[in-house]
Amino acid sequence: MDIHEHQAKEILAGFGVPVPRGGVAYSPEQAAYRARELGGRLWVVKAQIHSGGRGEAGGVKLCRSEDEVRSYAASLLGRALVTKQTGAAGKGVYRLWVEEGSDIARELYLGFVLDRKSERIMIVASAHGGMEIEDLAERDPASLVRMVVDPAVGLAEFQARELAFALGLSGGQVGQMVNVLRACYRAYRDLDAMMVEINPLVVTGAGDLVALDAKMSFDTNALFRRPQVAALRDPSQEDPREAMAADNGLAYVGLEGDIGCIINGAGLAMATMDMIKLAGGEPANFLDIGGGASPERVCQAFRTVLSDGNVSVILVNIFAGINRCDWIAKGVVQAYREVGLTLPVVVRLAGTNVEAGREILRGSGLPIVAADTLAEAAEAAVAARPTSAAA
Template sequence: MKIHEYQAKELFATYGIPVDRSIVCRSVEDAVKAYSQLDSQKVIVKAQVHTGGRGKAGGVKLANGEVELRKHAAAILGMDIKGFIVDRILVGQAINIEKEYYVSYVVDRKSKSTILMLSKEGGMDIEEVARTSPEKIHRFVIDPSIGVPDYLAREAAFKLFDDIKQVRQAAVIFQKLYKLFVATDASLAEINPLVLTKEGDIMAIDAKMTFDDNALFRHPKIAALNEPTEEEKKEQNAKSKGFSYVNLGGEIGCMVNGAGLAMATMDMIKLYGGNPANFLDIGGSSNPTKVIEAMKLLLSDQNVKVVMINIFGGITRCDDVAKGLLEAFKQFKTDIPVVIRLTGTNEKEGRAMLQGSGLYVAETMGEATEKAVSLT
């Protein structure tokens, strides 16, 4: 789960991490009021959306005075940034920046632990830095049994700073950020940029956090901040119906019983030159209602040109799946071709039921995949 920058900064502040003073606004008039409260000639206006690249898209502007503030606020509100419409902005005091740095804690699958990532190349896409200049990124694997003790925090800080006063400031920030990361079951806590001001202070002028969805039940206040996208809402709705669903953006909608078979089905589609639209595991139930709901979910995706259903009947009975499909197509009409492969328990009965239904029936996985790809 993602949260907005201003929400992450509020969490930072509760853990004593220094952040710039800023106010979230939902209209130009709100921005003007915030400007008077901040009592600063220059302010930064930043779009609040759940995506990166705001600056490149024109969603971050420096305003010198109320006239410029009004202009930038009006331009950014309503802006489309990578498919996200800006409905709020953050107006904050402009900071005298001397140097920018990158700091984050992230769960690393390779080391099976949290890692602290640091770079002197702050304010840039860290992925681009990693691709072009990997030597500029420093990584520290964090032992969960000891966390980030003083010596490790200072060692990390020395990678960014030479002045001992700045090292001490940064070390404390690293320790507080780790405490926040662990306490909130976060999967990412990022400061980009962490800045050194011309006055010699170190502070976070941007903040990004994502959280483990499976741990949100422990953090109701954080869970209340959730603003799911339309795709995320679809995934949550699927979960409530007993499905495992992930949108992948391709053209071939997949309905499969079993996670392993679903993965193999997506691999087969790629092998034959197609692109899976989703991962959808309907589980081991042979309930016809489940098949109906799954079909509705697949056909709600406008990118889907073909639906491929791959059922291995172990616990699931192929004739029940066939019955569910026939009932589904009585409830709604579609011009999208559907390819179905049934094998296992009652497969002959299931395939017999589908004869004359207008569905493309296959016996093997390869046959079904080849047909689905050709129909796209």
């Protein structure tokens, strides 16, 4: 789960990371008030969306008067901001962050991510901040400094000092960097984060370190024990289909095809999507219904898949272990009756209570296409698409 810049800054500030003063605004008038409240003669107004590249897309502006703050806020609020990370549809701007201007002498990059290869938290840093990490890696890969943190020990002070020296810091800045690094590490560890990024981490004209921008994302599977983090979720920044699925406890990722998928198990879901493409089709989604799915949960999965107007066929592929094929079959029949299904449905069942499940489908009298293997199911789904979709 991603959160907004201002939320990430508030969290990191609570762990001891220095951030500029600022305030959230939901209207042009409130943005101007925030500038007046902060004082000074220079403010930065930033669109709050879940995407990088806001500056290049016109989502960040340096303003020198309250009228300029108000005017820029009016031009930004309510529109979709398109960045290189959002896709053509962009992300809606419904809140702004207005902060005091900073005297920037240097810009650094700092990120904490999970390195799956080493099964450790990895710190990635660069003496050249202010650009996306992908651009940094492409333009100047030698500038990237990597350091792995052993979770049994935590981030040692000597490691933090080594990183500070590698970034060209000296004097009191080294001690400041040690504090920033250890604060970010604690935030990452204590809140089940997946990523903490400060870009740029600036050195001011006075020699102080300040987090000018911040991003955090969190392990969705751990949100049940982090209610304070879960409360920061902003559904307006999510794909409506994925938001609907998340609200119902389903693992769903929207794609661009027209064959809707209802599957149990992430590995089987990936294999099913591969088979659909091999048969000449395009999956509309990744949906893992999970183990122990009740008929009601199956019915909700159908509603989620059907929320995508591009879907022309639904493929149900279940290998039941914890699940039961009769539950799945009852859910398919229930979905037909409650949702009013008119689209073709292909069902492949295997595993626990498979014969009982197949009998339920046969006895329903519904036009369900049954398949014995995954390959047959994928081919049947592709063949069942309307002519216009197939073309």
